[in-house]
Amino acid sequence: MTLRGQILRGQLVTGGRLLSDGVVEISGDRVVWAGPASQRTDPLPERAAAGTTIIPGLVDVHCHGAGGFGFPEADEFGSTVAADHHRTNGTTSVIGSLVSAPPQILRSRIELLAGLVDEGTLAGIHLEGPFLSVLRCGAQDPDSILDGDPALLESLLEAGRGHIRSMTIAPETAHFDELASLLERHGAVVSIGHTDASNPIATRSIAHSAHAPLSATHLFNGMAPMHHRAPGAVAACLAAAAKGQMVVELVGDGVHLADETVATVFDLVGPHQIALVSDAMAAAGMPDGRYPLGPLDVDVVGGVARLAGQGETAIAGGTSRLMDIVRRAVNHAGVDLLSAVIAATATPASLMGLAGMVGDLVPGCRADLIVTGPELETRAVMAAGNWLMNYTES
Structure with a gap:
């Protein structure tokens, strides 16, 4: 060029x-x-x-950090380093993701990240918890997971000063409908995830929120595997995406999902209902070693992050950047270039209410x-x- x-x-x-x-x-x-x-x-x-x-420039709606620093635990300097790492690698709009933590810690983290949104360092905040399923908590701290609490959510939204753009909630949590309505009133996307919900419960939660922007947090991960007699939340989300009611996140890094799975979802629902995400944590762009993820320690071995000292446990976030995932979608999963780019730019921008500005x-x-x-x-x-x-x- x-x-x-x-x-x-x-x-x-x-x-x-x-x-x-x-x-x-x-x-x-x-x-x-x-x-x-x-x-x-x-x-x-x-x-x-x-x-x-x-x-x-890419738009990552699910990103916990990079460059040795994570949004759930780093100070302002470290959070800026993490955002800048993604920016210089092509993700020019980063939604900073937090994880489940005690309410007072969540509020302080939200306040810190809200300042970075004001400065333009971040494009918004994503809350991944605390209203999740302990049975499908993955690398989230189970002691920090709470039943749905509308009063707590209201206080978190107030701390965010309008910068919370999405929140992951399990459909089976208490007061789901009230929580979803509260998020919608504040202009935040309801994202279904970390759930052990049956297909009927997941389908009902989707129907409740189908009139507003809606997503599925890292589809397949943090959900019961889809079975032909128990299709679960995965099937409910795929069906909703196929009908244009939902955007499904895919962590297409070759670790969270097989390349063939990524290709299949693109074939089933198309790029306008897919948001490629990194789910990156502090280890993204860094060598193997031990890194934080909120209150927990994570060991990265061979580029794969898992909870420290627990062997082959749940994957604890990603170590790829979003451009790595776009590249893999094209070069390994066989997704056409235009579709992969749309799923990492225009679709997530539209989901977050940023269409016409970025993406x-x-x-x-x-x-x-x-x-x-x-x-x-x-x-x-x-x-x-x-x-x-x-x-x-x-």
């Missing part, structure tokens, strides 16, 4: 299309034009080298983009019109 000022030319993902020869023009921190090169009458840079693609390269959107090579390797990242990685064509 060749750059001339802030005009970029190459294979381009824009407005839900993949253009073989496209142009995107940046002015300040905004996209001012995007489309086929053939529609421009002014002199343009030369066509890009084969395999070079420009895609929107696409169309006029008016923030100038967030990634320049990738033939194997989808990251060659450059731009955030709000500023290059975070300098691009040199090779």
Whole structure:
């Protein structure tokens, strides 16, 4: 790809299309034009080298940290390091995820992250708990999981000052309907997850919230396996996604899900109902070792995170970045490039109420983009019109 000022030319993902020869023009921190090169009458840079693609900056709606620091436990400096790590690796919009913790700790963590949203470091906050199923808590601290408590939720939402964009809740928790309605009134997405709910209970919870944006937290993980006589929450979520009622998160890192599972869900529900997520924790971008995840310690061996000292227990978050997951979806799961990009950009942006601001390269959107090579390797990242990685064509 060749750059001339802030005009970029190459294979381009824009407005839900993949253009073989496209142009995107940046002015300040905004996209001012995007489309086929053939529609421009002014002199343009030369066509890009084969395999070079420009895609929107990624939007990760489920991310606990990176670079040695996690949002559930790090201070402001560490949380900023974590967000910056993801940004320089192509995730230009990060929703900071917390885990179940005692109420006073949750409130203090929310207040800290809300300040980072005010600064533009984070795009919002995701609460993964505490109203979850102890039976499907995964790497969450079971002692911190509580029955649904609308008064507690109200206080957490107040601490977030409008920055809580989503919350994971088990459908079987107490007062589910009241909790879901409260989240919806505050503009936060209800996300079903960490649940042992039967199919009828999960289906009912989806029906209650189907009039508002709704998601499933890391589909398959933290849920009972789907069985032909006990389809559970997995089948309920897949059915809802197929009907356009729900977006399902997929941690397509080759650890949480098999590549074939990722491919199957794309075939069944399509990219507009899928949000690829990293579920990354402090170890993302770091060597194997011991790292925190809220109040618990996690050992990372061979890039796989599990609770410390408990052997082959539940996976304790991810160690990949979202661009790693997009790359794997295309190169290993066989998902087409456009679908993988949509599921990591436009779909999560729309889910979080950020459509028209981020997640696409169309006029008016923030100038967030990634320049990738033939194997989808990251060659450059731009955030709000500023290059975070300098691009040199090779």
